[in-house]
Amino acid sequence: MENKIINISGQNRNILQRVKAIEKEQTRRKNSPLARYNKGKVHAKQMEFHRCMRRNRWVFGGNRSGKTECGAVETVWLARGIHPFRANKAVSCWVVSVSQQVQREVAQQKVLYYLDPAWIEDVVMITGSKGSPAHGVIDYILVKNVFGGTSKIAFKSCEAGRDKFQGASLDFVWFDEEPPHDVYEECKMRILDRRGHIFGTMTPLKGLTWVYDEIYLNAHNSKEVWYEFMEWADNPYLSAEEIAEISASLSADMLESRRYGKFTGNTGLVYGEFSELNVIEPRELPAEWQDTLSIDPGLNNPLSCHWYCQDYDGNVYVVAEHYEANRSVDYHAQRIKEICRKLNWKRNRDGSINALCDSAANQRTLASEKSVAELFCEQGIAVNTKVNKSVYFGINKVKALIKPLVGLPKLYVFSNCVNMIREFKSYFWGNDDNPVKRDDHAMDELRYYVCAMQKKMRAEEKSRVARDKERLYRRLRRGRV
Numbered sequence: 001m002e003n004k005i006i007n008i009s010g011q012n013r014n015i016l017q018r019v020k021a022i023e024k025e026q027t028r029r030k031n032s033p034l035a036r037y038n039k040g041k042v043h044a045k046q047m048e049f050h051r052c053m054r055r056n057r058w059v060f061g062g063n064r065s066g067k068t069e070c071g072a073v074e075t076v077w078l079a080r081g082i083h084p085f086r087a088n089k090a091v092s093c094w095v096v097s098v099s100q101q102v103q104r105e106v107a108q109q110k111v112l113y114y115l116d117p118a119w120i121e122d123v124v125m126i127t128g129s130k131g132s133p134a135h136g137v138i139d140y141i142l143v144k145n146v147f148g149g150t151s152k153i154a155f156k157s158c159e160a161g162r163d164k165f166q167g168a169s170l171d172f173v174w175f176d177e178e179p180p181h182d183v184y185e186e187c188k189m190r191i192l193d194r195r196g197h198i199f200g201t202m203t204p205l206k207g208l209t210w211v212y213d214e215i216y217l218n219a220h221n222s223k224e225v226w227y228e229f230m231e232w233a234d235n236p237y238l239s240a241e242e243i244a245e246i247s248a249s250l251s252a253d254m255l256e257s258r259r260y261g262k263f264t265g266n267t268g269l270v271y272g273e274f275s276e277l278n279v280i281e282p283r284e285l286p287a288e289w290q291d292t293l294s295i296d297p298g299l300n301n302p303l304s305c306h307w308y309c310q311d312y313d314g315n316v317y318v319v320a321e322h323y324e325a326n327r328s329v330d331y332h333a334q335r336i337k338e339i340c341r342k343l344n345w346k347r348n349r350d351g352s353i354n355a356l357c358d359s360a361a362n363q364r365t366l367a368s369e370k371s372v373a374e375l376f377c378e379q380g381i382a383v384n385t386k387v388n389k390s391v392y393f394g395i396n397k398v399k400a401l402i403k404p405l406v407g408l409p410k411l412y413v414f415s416n417c418v419n420m421i422r423e424f425k426s427y428f429w430g431n432d433d434n435p436v437k438r439d440d441h442a443m444d445e446l447r448y449y450v451c452a453m454q455k456k457m458r459a460e461e462k463s464r465v466a467r468d469k470e471r472l473y474r475r476l477r478r479g480r481v
Contacts (some may be wrong), residue, residue: 061230072110090149293355304441332380394447
């Protein structure tokens with residue numbers, strides 16, 4: 001009997017020890033870096049990245065903006081099978097760094113920081129000991145997936161060259177900082193058969209590279225590509241004093257890159273003020289806001305045409321675009337009229353459509369007895385070629401709309417006007433204090449419109465002004481003024 005009681009007590013002790021071990025493990029996991037990230041350390045911009053379902057996502061962030069944190073957490077979530085927004089399964093992935101040294105000091109450190117040791121099935125090293133993987137260079141980590149099976153996180157170095165990035169079939173690739181273009185292209189092939197995805201986190205310190213051209217300039221023209229900027233102020237764990245101190249020590253160009261994650265080149269952007277605040281999703285606007293079209297004609301070069309609206313507070317909305325090269329005036333006129341029908345755009349009494357147009361359209365060439373302006377007019381596009389072509393005056397007026405000295409922007413471009421948005425981002429000053437004359441067709445006709453725009457008045461305001469004019473005219477006739 002006594003032995004039986006002792007045995008029962010022993011069983012109770014074992015159960016108690018197991019319960020305490022479970023409670024300790026739960027406490028440890030609740031206080032783990034990943035748990036803290038989930039419960040509030042993640043900031044709004046990081047969450048936008050995690051929520052995005054595009055297949056090619058990029059975070060352009062300043063140093064210490066939190067970009068690498070969200071890349072590491074995304075990798076761990078996907079490998080463990082606990083991603084809150086994406087389908088979860090066992091995965092195979094690459095984490096790509098610019099060199100093995102950077103891999104050891106940044107990407108693998110962050111992955112190990114957020115990866116609970118209890119989830120690791122095995123670590124294979126290139127150099128160093130698996131007993132202390134953080135001090136060596138990791139080849140790959142095998143992670144227990146909650147849905148069963150094992151995920152593989154392999155680490156790759158760009159310095160190994162493109163040939164080392166061939167042959168694998170992957171679910172995703174994380175680029176920690178900007179890779180060479182050939183490595184990027186090879187990694188795109190690796191995710192092809194699995195319909196996988198790519199994400200990158202980087203500070204754009206190399207200037208206007210392929211990332212600028214392929215990702216930044218074309219994101220609005222792609223259903224697969226997405227990006228966002230992160231800066232120091234987005235990270236709630238950096239103090240205002242620390243931000244001010246570091247900012248004061250950097251040049252203007254370095255501040256743009258290292259704080260705001262912005263791209264910079266040898267020459268500056270003409271419209272550096274243009275930002276995501278100026279881009280809005282298409283929406284229906286009141287018909288009375290419709291103003292006019294503006295056209296920059298082209299034959300071999302693209303013809304650029306945009307539809308402009310203006311509200312009663314002087315805010316300008318660019319609501320549609322036609323942008324195409326190597327087409328005749330007849331073709332352009334028909335496309336413009338089709339878009340006008342879709343927008344239910346206002347017409348003159350004779351059915352024609354008003355548009356501003358570059359005065360060069362008045363010139364006649366040997367190829368035609370009629371000018372481009374005359375050809376448009378024959379097609380029902382009533383072009384006004386008396387536009388102000390002053391570059392400096394127009395640029396200053398546009399700048400004042402993009403970012404006024406006080407308050408919100410006064411120029412908004414619908415996100416479906418992808419070519420105008422792209423030109424805003426690639427319109428640079430040249431060495432002679434003039435904008436570079438390349439890919440600037442939308443920028444030219446935007447200036448024609450902004451220089452010609454007049455404040456739109458409500459109908460009741462117009463009638464009051466008209467009554468004042470009539471009253472003054474009567475007094476003049478009576479000789480009282």
